[in-house]
Amino acid sequence: MIGHFSYIVTVFLMVAGxxxxxxCSNLIKKLVGLSIFQTSVYLLYIVPGKLVGxxxxxxxxxxxxxxxxxxxxxxxxxxxxxxxTLALGxxxxxxxxxxxxxxxxxxxxxxxHAVIATEAANEEPL
Amino acid sequence: MSLAQHxxxxxxxxxxxxxxxxxxxxxxxxxxxxxxxxxxxxxxxxIALWLQVDSSGSISYHIGNWEPPWGIEYRIDRxxxxxxxLVSGMAAVVLPxxxxxxxREIPRESHYxxxxxxxxxMTGLLGITITGDAFNLFVFLEISSLSTYVLIALGRDRRAxxxxxxxxxxxxIGATFIVIAIGFLYLMTxxxxxxxxxxxxxxxxGTRPVLVALAFxxxxxxxxxxxxxxxxxxxxxxxxAPSAVTAFIGATATKVSLYALIRFYFTIFxxxxxxxxxxxxxxxxxxxxxxxxxxxxxxxxxxxxxxxxAYSSIGxxxxxxxGLSFDSVxxxxxxxxxxxxxxxxxGAIFLLTxxxxxxxxxxxxxxxxxxxxxxxxxxxxxxxxxxGIVIGGLSLIGVPGxxxxxxxxxxILAAIEKDQWWLAGAIVISSLLALAYVWRFxxxxxxxxxxxxxxxxxxxxxxxxxxxxxLIAGTIWFGFDTSFTxxxxxxxxxxxxxxxx
Amino acid sequence: xxxxxxxxxxxxxxxxxxLLFALYVQFHGDxxxxxxxQAGVIIAAGIIFYALIxxxxxxxxxxxxxxxxxxxASGVLIYAGVGLAGLLFGGNYLDYFVLDPNPVLGxxxxxxxxxxGVATTVxxxxxxxxxxxxxxxxxxx
Numbered sequence: 001m002i003g004h005f006s007y008i009v010t011v012f013l014m015v016a017g018x019x020x021x022x023x024c025s026n027l028i029k030k031l032v033g034l035s036i037f038q039t040s041v042y043l044l045y046i047v048p049g050k051l052v053g054x055x056x057x058x059x060x061x062x063x064x065x066x067x068x069x070x071x072x073x074x075x076x077x078x079x080x081x082x083x084x085t086l087a088l089g090x091x092x093x094x095x096x097x098x099x100x101x102x103x104x105x106x107x108x109x110x111x112x113h114a115v116i117a118t119e120a121a122n123e124e125p126l
Numbered sequence: 127m128s129l130a131q132h133x134x135x136x137x138x139x140x141x142x143x144x145x146x147x148x149x150x151x152x153x154x155x156x157x158x159x160x161x162x163x164x165x166x167x168x169x170x171x172x173i174a175l176w177l178q179v180d181s182s183g184s185i186s187y188h189i190g191n192w193e194p195p196w197g198i199e200y201r202i203d204r205x206x207x208x209x210x211x212l213v214s215g216m217a218a219v220v221l222p223x224x225x226x227x228x229x230r231e232i233p234r235e236s237h238y239x240x241x242x243x244x245x246x247x248m249t250g251l252l253g254i255t256i257t258g259d260a261f262n263l264f265v266f267l268e269i270s271s272l273s274t275y276v277l278i279a280l281g282r283d284r285r286a287x288x289x290x291x292x293x294x295x296x297x298x299i300g301a302t303f304i305v306i307a308i309g310f311l312y313l314m315t316x317x318x319x320x321x322x323x324x325x326x327x328x329x330x331x332g333t334r335p336v337l338v339a340l341a342f343x344x345x346x347x348x349x350x351x352x353x354x355x356x357x358x359x360x361x362x363x364x365x366x367a368p369s370a371v372t373a374f375i376g377a378t379a380t381k382v383s384l385y386a387l388i389r390f391y392f393t394i395f396x397x398x399x400x401x402x403x404x405x406x407x408x409x410x411x412x413x414x415x416x417x418x419x420x421x422x423x424x425x426x427x428x429x430x431x432x433x434x435x436a437y438s439s440i441g442x443x444x445x446x447x448x449g450l451s452f453d454s455v456x457x458x459x460x461x462x463x464x465x466x467x468x469x470x471x472x473g474a475i476f477l478l479t480x481x482x483x484x485x486x487x488x489x490x491x492x493x494x495x496x497x498x499x500x501x502x503x504x505x506x507x508x509x510x511x512x513x514g515i516v517i518g519g520l521s522l523i524g525v526p527g528x529x530x531x532x533x534x535x536x537x538i539l540a541a542i543e544k545d546q547w548w549l550a551g552a553i554v555i556s557s558l559l560a561l562a563y564v565w566r567f568x569x570x571x572x573x574x575x576x577x578x579x580x581x582x583x584x585x586x587x588x589x590x591x592x593x594x595x596x597l598i599a600g601t602i603w604f605g606f607d608t609s610f611t612x613x614x615x616x617x618x619x620x621x622x623x624x625x626x627x
Numbered sequence: 628x629x630x631x632x633x634x635x636x637x638x639x640x641x642x643x644x645x646l647l648f649a650l651y652v653q654f655h656g657d658x659x660x661x662x663x664x665q666a667g668v669i670i671a672a673g674i675i676f677y678a679l680i681x682x683x684x685x686x687x688x689x690x691x692x693x694x695x696x697x698x699x700a701s702g703v704l705i706y707a708g709v710g711l712a713g714l715l716f717g718g719n720y721l722d723y724f725v726l727d728p729n730p731v732l733g734x735x736x737x738x739x740x741x742x743x744g745v746a747t748t749v750x751x752x753x754x755x756x757x758x759x760x761x762x763x764x765x766x767x768x
Contacts (some may be wrong), residue, residue, distance in 0.1 A: 014306075014657050021295065032297060037710045038302055044309050068320075074261050076664065078305060081268045085298050092291045099284035108288055118505055135710070135720030143707050146700035150691075190713070190721040 006047040013040035025105035027093045031086060038082045045071040045078070130174070134187035134200040137210065138253045140164045141217075145245030153276050155239035162221040165248060169218040172210040172252075176614075179207040186258070194258075195322045201258030203463065205618035207384050209255045216377045216473055217248045223593035224370035227480050231382045232280050232488050235405075240280060244374070246273040251382045255385045260308045260318045263386065266303065267350070270382070271297045274375055278367040283495075289362035294360040295296030296349055302345030310339035311394070313496045326393050331399050340395055344406075352381035353447055354417030357440045362475040366438035369480025372432065376439055378546040381465045384446055388461070391450070392622040401453040410451035415552060417444025422559035426566065431479050431496040434563055435472065438522060441556070442468045448553075457540035460533050460618035463611050465606060467529035471521035474597035478514045481594065483584030501567070503576030508585050514598045519564030524557050529604040533611060563598050637742075638680045645673035649746075656742050657735060667749025669734035674750075675757050683761045695754045702748025709740045 013036055020033025032068040049071035093103055100108050129136075137176040137249035148157035179185060179202055187200040202210070208478055221244060250270025271363050275297070279290035313320055314335050330336060345356070352360040361378075364372050384569040391400045401407050418441055425437035442464070449461030479496055485508065486494040494500065521530035534553060541549040585591070604611050635757030649669035678686035702725025710721040718725035 002435065014282075021299065027291065036299055037299070038456070041302055041305050044306065048313055057512075075262070080664070081265070081272075081301075084272055085268075085294065087290065088272060088524055089294050089298075090280060091759060092275075092287055092294065093762065095279070096284075096291060098285045098763075099287055105516065105666075111283060116222075132714055133722060135714075139710060140706060143704065146703040146707075149696055149700040150704075152696075191719045313682060443681055443722055 006043065010040050010043045010047070013037070013043065027096060027103040027105065028090070030105075031089045031093065034089065035082065035086055038078070038085075042075045042078060045075050130178075132187075133171050133175055133178075134185060134202060134256060135365050137168060137175065137214075137256055138200075138249055140167050140171070141252060142247050143250040145242045145249065147243060148238055148242040152238050154234065154241075155236040157241040157435045158221075158225050161216075161245045161248075164245060165214065168214040168248065168252060171210075172207070172214040175202055176207040179204060180614075180617075183492065187535075195317055195319050197322075198262050199258040199319055199500045200256050201321065202256060203551040203618070204453065204614060204621050205388065206255045206385070208462065208466065208614040209382065210252060212469050213248070213255060213378045213382060213423055216374060216469065217244070218311045219246075219593045219596055220370055220374045220377075220473070220477070223373070223480070223590060224478055226587055226589040227370045227484055228328050228368055231282055236280065241341070241366075242275070243276050243280075245275040245374055246270075247277060248376070249381075251378050254382050254386060258320050260311065260320060260323065262318075264301065264305050266310060267383075267386070268301055270379065271350070274371075276373070277371040278363050281366045281368050281372070283366045285362065285538045286366035288489060289366045291358070292508065293359040293363045296356075300346045300349030300356075303349070307339040307341075307343035307346060307612065310335045310342070314339075318440070319392060320389070327394060328396065331396065332403060332479055334405060336395070337400075337404075339472055340400065340404075343390055346388075347383050347387045351380045351387065351443065352440055353443060354413050354421060354440055357417075357421070357443075360440060361433055361436040364439065364476075365430060365433045369432075369476065369483050372436075373473050373480060375477035376436075376476050377469040380439070380443060381469050382444070384461075384465060388450065388458070388622070390625045394459075397453055397623070397626045405433060407451045409451055410447050413447035414444045414451060415531050416446070417441055418556035419554065420565070426563045428563075431482070431499050431501065431567065432476070433499070434476055434567075435479065438560065438563060439468075439472055441560070442472070442522065444556075445534070445553070448549075449540060452540045452544055454470075454540055454543060455616070455619045455623050456536055459612070459615040459620060460536035460540055462618050463536060464530075464610055464617040466615070467521065467601070469535045470597050471518045471528070474594050474601060475515055475518040475522075477590070477594035477597065478511050478518070478586075481511050481590040482508065485586050486591060498566075499577060501570050502572040502574040506576070507583055509523055510591055510595070511586050512593055514591075515571075516564070516568060517598050518601060519560075521582035521605070523560040523564060527602065527605050529601045529611070531605060532608050536612070536615075634680050638676060640679055642673050645676065646670060649673065653742060653746055657738060664746030664749050666742075667746040667751075668753060670746070671753030671757070672749040674754060678761070683758065689757065690754065692758065694747065694754075695751050695758065697751075698747050699751030699755060702744045702746070702751060705744030705747065706741055709744070713737070722738055 015034045017035070017037025017040060021037060024030055024033060028066040039091055049068040051065055051067050054065040054067040055063045096108065097103050100111055102108055102111070141161075144161045147160050151157050151160060175185065175243055184201065184203040186194065188194060189198040189200065192198070196471045224240070225243070228237060228240055247270050249265045250273060252269070253266030254263055254270065254480035255277065259267060275290050276292060277293045279287055308318070311327070314330060314333070315323050317323050317326060327336065348356045364376055367375070391397065421437050421444065424481055425434050425441065428434040428437060446461045446464050446468070449457040449464065451457070482496045482501070482504070483494060486496065517528065521528035524530040524534035534557065536552045538553055541547070649666045652661040652669060653663060655664070658729060674686065686737035687753055713720055713722035714727060716722075716725040721737075723734045724730040727733035731746045
């Protein structure tokens with residue numbers, strides 16, 4: 001159980017993030033969920049790369065056990081991607097707020113349906 | 127030093143460099159010239175690579191001169207050389223078109239950003255196709271996805287924003303699923319190089335982490351490729367994006383995701399795991415049939431032409447996954463062929479629809495949606511556009527003499543090979559649904575009188591028509607001369623099936 | 628917050644050191660923890676700190692939008708340029724070994740310029756994101 005502690009945390013974050021993504025209708029909260037979801041993946045990569053007692057992978061006669069550096073590099077890239085996604089998502093949320101006056105998904109949908117209904121009403125005479 | 131040996135790197139790097147240059151130049155015209163030049167160069171390189179692979183086999187290029195299992199390798203075999211031609215070819219056709227098309231659809235001051243994003247999107251899609259490294263594939267996937275979200279959000283209708291947001295959420299979930307899958311594969315094999323991964327996986331095939339990776343990868347890519355029933359983001363994204371964007375991503379983005387699916391299934395997991403030990407072929411077959419009938423059926427009842435063809439895309443993706451589910455050389459070849467044939471036909475249709483939007487939009491501001499009320503009697507005013515859409519539609523139906531017929535022919539062949547006569551029947555019947563929605567356009571555009579009080583307008587401008595008709599000509603050409611498409615697809619399928627364990 | 632004496636003095640004291648620390652992280656990246664990404668973020672943080680005290684408008688005069696856009700584009704070009712330099716010296720793309728007669732020095736030189744490019748782009752992108760959001764909130768109130 002203790003040995004798998006980090007995996008339990010990973011899975012919890014993964015599921016919690018995914019749940020927020022699906023359950024919340026607020027656009028900002030959805031992005032929060034997305035971030036948590038992505039963070040769980042960082043853990044998934046980083047944790048197995050760390051060896052207990054291992055040191056930074058710079059070859060030196062004093063050490064024999066090194067941690068794997070590759071997952072860190074990969075996750076640095078994934079973090080950058082996550083930041084970019086979050087920034088773009090927030091920017092879209094701001095623009096949606098300006099265009100619709102709301103960041104609640106159901107209200108936005110209701111407004112779109114209202115527009116479609118009026119469009120249909122206007123075009124009926126044709 | 128000869129430039130020829132560095133073509134694999136330049137294939138991706140030239141579009142990549144064009145994007146920041148477009149930002150630096152800031153002027154719409156210069157940025158356009160820059161990115162278009164890069165797209166044409168990429169197309170030329172793709173053709174050169176295809177010829178090279180065709181004559182002397184796979185190419186392996188070591189980025190940074192690090193040997194493959196450690197460094198990033200670009201690996202080009204028959205399958206991705208064919209895909210590179212499709213992606214760069216579409217970019218080379220769509221970019222010249224976009225200059226006139228975005229004039230009314232995107233504010234002038236952000237034109238240079240549009241071109242920069244097109245450059246990045248192209249980079250990402252070409253990168254996914256060319257790379258032989260699992261994590262590199264994810265990075266390129268995100269480059270192309272992020273730029274696609276931006277491109278969709280550039281649409282003038284405010285619903286473009288929500289469509290883009292929805293796509294961002296779905297796409298990011300999909301991409302994260304793919305990283306999880308790659309993470310599991312990396313944990314099990316200790317390598318990221320696809321070829322190396324495949325060798326090491328053969329001894330631990332069927333262990334639980336590998337199955338988990340397979341599941342995550344399948345769901346993730348299905349989201350990105352809009353495989354039914356994970357297609358929810360697609361109709362809105364295609365409908366509200368600027369026309370040039372719809373044409374480009376409609377023809378390439380989902381296709382490249384499907385390429386990634388084929389690559390992972392056949393090169394890495396191996397078809398004995400995917401198709402023999404798991405019930406995946408049955409699931410895929412069922413979902414494909416649902417896609418064929420449900421999506422095509424929904425398409426018939428759309429009132430917006432762009433949305434109609436968006437649903438039709440979901441249906442057409444169904445044919446591609448159907449071909450995969452056969453797990454035979456002919457089925458796989460039909461899928462690969464259909465990637466290409468559907469790409470150019472749908473690209474042409476979206477380009478022509480964009481021409482209609484540009485012509486109907488009379489003033490700066492919200493572009494007029496191509497709803498069927500507005501299309502009534504259009505054939506008298508825009509005969510070339512309408513005729514083009516009809517030919518593209520015939521290819522979607524699969525009428526002999528168009529490219530769509532060829533891929534459907536091989537699909538039916540593969541079905542008969544497996545003694546699944548009823549499937550051959552299902553393919554033909556679903557094509558009738560395609561006939562129904564294309565006929566709907568024909569009926570409105572050719573047999574109804576134009577609405578009263580509508581301003582008379584002429585044909586779409588010549589700069590919009592030429593790229594679209596190039597693709598239409600391609601649709602007809604590849605319907606008769608099948609040596610390129612069928613040859614490449616069969617070779618690629620044979621290579622994949624023989625290397626797959 | 629322009630008139631808050633404490634913030635202004637602290638800001639004046641700290642910002643040079645923040646930028647200096649960014650340079651330390653940047654150049655230390657070859658030997659230890661650090662590198663272009665972190666340095667770029669720290670540079671951007673220093674400037675954003677300034678913007679929080681003196682306002683976005685003042686900051687935009689000192690670090691104008693066109694400079695920020697140039698930064699974020701030129702960083703990528705520096706990166707890609709290092710790769711192309713590898714081609715010119717007869718190696719593969721992004722081949723650092725050939726950048727110097729001594730391959731180890733070549734690796735060093737290559738990664739140095741790549742990190743410069745990364746830092747430029749990252750600080751540019753961070754500032755751009757900050758400017759975009761900050762200017763939006765102003766127009767809505």
